[in-house]
Amino acid sequence: MATDSVFVKEISATAITGKDAWNRPTPQPINISVSVKTDFQKASITDNLKYSVNYAVLTRNISDFMKSNEHKNFKSLGNIAESISSIVLNETKGEGQVANIKINSPKSEIRAESVEYEVTRNNGTSNKHISDFYRVNKLRLLTIIGVFTFERYQKQIVDVDLEFKIFKDDIKLDFHKIIADIVNYVENSNFKTVEALVFKIGHLVFQKYGKLGIAAVDVKATKPNAFSHVEGVGVSSLVTQETFRDAVDDDFSSADKSSSEVGFDLPVEDLAINDFTGEHEAFIAVGSNVGDQIRNINEAIGLLSHYKIRLEATSSLYISKPMYVLNQSDFLNGVIKVSFNDYSPNELLDILKKIEYNHIQREKQIDNGPRSIDLDILLYDNVQLNTKDLIIPHKLMLERTFVLQPLCELIPPDQIHPISAEPIHDHLQQLLMNEPDTDIQEHSRLLQINPVPRLSTNENILKFDQINFQSPTLIMGILNMTPDSFSDVGKYYNNELDKVVVEVEKMIDQGAQIIDIGGVSTRPGSVEPPEEEEIARVLPLVEKIRNSSNSKVSNVIISIDTYRSAVAKECLIAGADVINDISMGKYDENMFDVVAEFGCPYIMNHTRGTPKTMSTLTKYEPNKNDDIIEFIINPKVGQEEITLKPELTNLLNGVSREISSQIFKAFSRGVKKWQIILDPGVGFAKNLQQNLGLIQNASFFKKYSIQVNESIESSNSQQNHKHKYLSFNGMSLLIGTSRKKFLGTIIKQDENIPADRMMATAATVTACIEQHTDIIRVHDVKEINDVVKVSDAIYKGIT
Numbered sequence: 001m002a003t004d005s006v007f008v009k010e011i012s013a014t015a016i017t018g019k020d021a022w023n024r025p026t027p028q029p030i031n032i033s034v035s036v037k038t039d040f041q042k043a044s045i046t047d048n049l050k051y052s053v054n055y056a057v058l059t060r061n062i063s064d065f066m067k068s069n070e071h072k073n074f075k076s077l078g079n080i081a082e083s084i085s086s087i088v089l090n091e092t093k094g095e096g097q098v099a100n101i102k103i104n105s106p107k108s109e110i111r112a113e114s115v116e117y118e119v120t121r122n123n124g125t126s127n128k129h130i131s132d133f134y135r136v137n138k139l140r141l142l143t144i145i146g147v148f149t150f151e152r153y154q155k156q157i158v159d160v161d162l163e164f165k166i167f168k169d170d171i172k173l174d175f176h177k178i179i180a181d182i183v184n185y186v187e188n189s190n191f192k193t194v195e196a197l198v199f200k201i202g203h204l205v206f207q208k209y210g211k212l213g214i215a216a217v218d219v220k221a222t223k224p225n226a227f228s229h230v231e232g233v234g235v236s237s238l239v240t241q242e243t244f245r246d247a248v249d250d251d252f253s254s255a256d257k258s259s260s261e262v263g264f265d266l267p268v269e270d271l272a273i274n275d276f277t278g279e280h281e282a283f284i285a286v287g288s289n290v291g292d293q294i295r296n297i298n299e300a301i302g303l304l305s306h307y308k309i310r311l312e313a314t315s316s317l318y319i320s321k322p323m324y325v326l327n328q329s330d331f332l333n334g335v336i337k338v339s340f341n342d343y344s345p346n347e348l349l350d351i352l353k354k355i356e357y358n359h360i361q362r363e364k365q366i367d368n369g370p371r372s373i374d375l376d377i378l379l380y381d382n383v384q385l386n387t388k389d390l391i392i393p394h395k396l397m398l399e400r401t402f403v404l405q406p407l408c409e410l411i412p413p414d415q416i417h418p419i420s421a422e423p424i425h426d427h428l429q430q431l432l433m434n435e436p437d438t439d440i441q442e443h444s445r446l447l448q449i450n451p452v453p454r455l456s457t458n459e460n461i462l463k464f465d466q467i468n469f470q471s472p473t474l475i476m477g478i479l480n481m482t483p484d485s486f487s488d489v490g491k492y493y494n495n496e497l498d499k500v501v502v503e504v505e506k507m508i509d510q511g512a513q514i515i516d517i518g519g520v521s522t523r524p525g526s527v528e529p530p531e532e533e534e535i536a537r538v539l540p541l542v543e544k545i546r547n548s549s550n551s552k553v554s555n556v557i558i559s560i561d562t563y564r565s566a567v568a569k570e571c572l573i574a575g576a577d578v579i580n581d582i583s584m585g586k587y588d589e590n591m592f593d594v595v596a597e598f599g600c601p602y603i604m605n606h607t608r609g610t611p612k613t614m615s616t617l618t619k620y621e622p623n624k625n626d627d628i629i630e631f632i633i634n635p636k637v638g639q640e641e642i643t644l645k646p647e648l649t650n651l652l653n654g655v656s657r658e659i660s661s662q663i664f665k666a667f668s669r670g671v672k673k674w675q676i677i678l679d680p681g682v683g684f685a686k687n688l689q690q691n692l693g694l695i696q697n698a699s700f701f702k703k704y705s706i707q708v709n710e711s712i713e714s715s716n717s718q719q720n721h722k723h724k725y726l727s728f729n730g731m732s733l734l735i736g737t738s739r740k741k742f743l744g745t746i747i748k749q750d751e752n753i754p755a756d757r758m759m760a761t762a763a764t765v766t767a768c769i770e771q772h773t774d775i776i777r778v779h780d781v782k783e784i785n786d787v788v789k790v791s792d793a794i795y796k797g798i799t
Helices: 041-046 055-068 077-088 175-187 194-212 293-307 345-359 401-408 424-432 497-510 531-546 565-574 590-598 646-668 688-696 698-702 741-747 754-770 781-796
Strands: 004-016 027-038 098-105 112-122 129-145 156-166 214-223 233-239 279-288 310-314 317-320 331-341 374-380 447-449 474-480 514-518 557-561 578-581 602-605 628-634 676-679 704-713 719-727 732-735 775-778
Touching: 004 055, 027 055, 027 077, 055 077, 077 098, 077 112, 077 129, 129 175, 129 194, 156 175, 156 194, 156 233, 175 194, 194 214, 194 233, 279 293, 279 401, 293 310, 293 331, 293 345, 310 646, 310 719, 317 401, 331 401, 345 374, 374 401, 401 424, 474 497, 474 781, 497 514, 497 531, 497 781, 514 531, 514 578, 531 557, 531 565, 557 565, 565 578, 565 590, 578 590, 590 646, 602 646, 628 646, 646 676, 646 688, 646 698, 646 704, 646 719, 688 698, 688 741, 688 754, 698 704, 698 732, 741 754, 754 775, 754 781, 775 781
Parallel strands: 474 514, 474 775, 514 557, 557 578, 578 602, 602 676, 676 732, 732 775
Antiparallel strands: 004 027, 027 098, 098 112, 112 129, 129 156, 156 214, 214 233, 279 331, 279 374, 310 331, 317 331, 317 447, 628 704, 704 719
């Protein structure tokens, strides 16, 4: 049997192939491709073409034949293929024994890119007719397709590719008629899914033409505009007569009259009879771009409790560009997770509308226009709903980064979108890799923000790019009002307040954007003063700064380094902005109540034990709890594997687990995720190598995520299983290494002179910035400001 081939690709010719799209027998351009089976052995050995098929002769014979018959009406591409096969297999001309011929016509069907007929023929006495195929390439159709209400308003393009396998020698199929029937049916019908469209096309072909000799049809349907970042998505199916053996005949001659109805045919539960008794869970998008955005969002969330809707968790908060209506202010956007009993989806919607319009007095002038508050249901349990008033899952969530980014902070990476059947995290990755049409949105980049109640969104500097990491690094300057600070030995303790304020002004001029005031030394082994003494050390300075005649000083962001809730509250009342708690709420859990009440940023610093005992608590164990699942998630690339040494993995996961436990407690007391700034606690319950490991892998604390599975006893004594999920995605990161003891150990410097560790501190600052740290806490502001500027230029491209 011949195993070699000689082929000729796409010989250009002109032929009358039958009637054209306007029912006229006019010449059409065609391309002829031929492959002939032969044996190269003798030709190869002798290097003599007479022992093989000569492709030059083959090409000339075909071209001459087509030229001499250019006025003949072949009536079909199949007849041309048969004629060419006779030439190719003509033994008198010394051609081959088996030939494959393809006749491609780019003009025969006006709605298709091309049509093609393929035959395989031989010179044997049996199996002369091996197989025939008729193909329609990219038949472009317009139809209503999709499950969402908005998809019912306008027809979409669907590209259909068809391959008919034909098994009868004498078949006389009118493919123009078959294609016309398919076009007429599809464009006058509607479909929820591409799968249904493919099935119906196959059913039409076999119901009307199956008895004429079609063995099989391969139908492929592609939606080229389904997503902006891919060329097309779709399905294909190979069907035969047997596929439709049990199918009821359809009336393919008439259009589906319901195609003009909006939202008519998504199969949903009958909400009138559905029982929504019991507990439910929903995810709600929140947004505002009018008035005091933070106050509007917080007020709306607070009003949920009036309707017995429980706030379970919040995402980070983001600044985003407006979408669809571009001439309006930037938005603040986030997502919240809520739970409640007995409300149906429509009843939940009614409550959200009451909050928007009755309580917060939202005024709606145009769709997608400015709004003081916007509350949209994204997900409700696993319900799928498509009505005029409510669509679940939300119809536009998959095209909005400002929805998917915060939503993915609240759901695990394996949660599937019920319509697309893809993980919702995958949809976020796709959006983050592509920019939207500028007619729809200027850009889709997000800035995470830690709201400062005293400041407007524009005035607030606590804004960070947590996706591409291109925001300037902020400097927190340290100002210790203690007599026993490890680093500056009481430099400002008992100093005149006016002189301290001058020092604050100097730090601001040198580059500090945040001033961190501490009244208690937290060095290992230190002894805490009474609460009244701590307040006396820091409160007057807060008041003095806020009342300064220098606007740079009076407006600076003030952080209070304390773990006592009473101290925090007094200072926040006096005008402080941020609470920096080295205990992450462990020393005084009332701290969470104060932070929730004031809505201030809260720096959650990891530690163990107390300042007296922390240096002995440096052993970090792996997770041994089967109800705790840990993930490393990069929003742009999805889940990542940890490839670090076990002891370092245990450290990073252990620190993150312990911080997560405190965050869950903070949530239960009303603190929102967008208030929290993470600090992995360099120097707190860490040894030298562990401190270095935290710095080397600081970006880990932007990717850690945790799911905690819980068993809950229900009223009927049955075990119900719930899970809590928390992601560090979207959280800002602060690290403080300044003048710490482990630096002195490395450089073999006298531990009694911490001020000499400035250069060592500078090295750690550069490493932290390379690892996407947002805020660095330092003593030597002037010198470190230069380090930050150069490091930002190197790692962030900021000059």
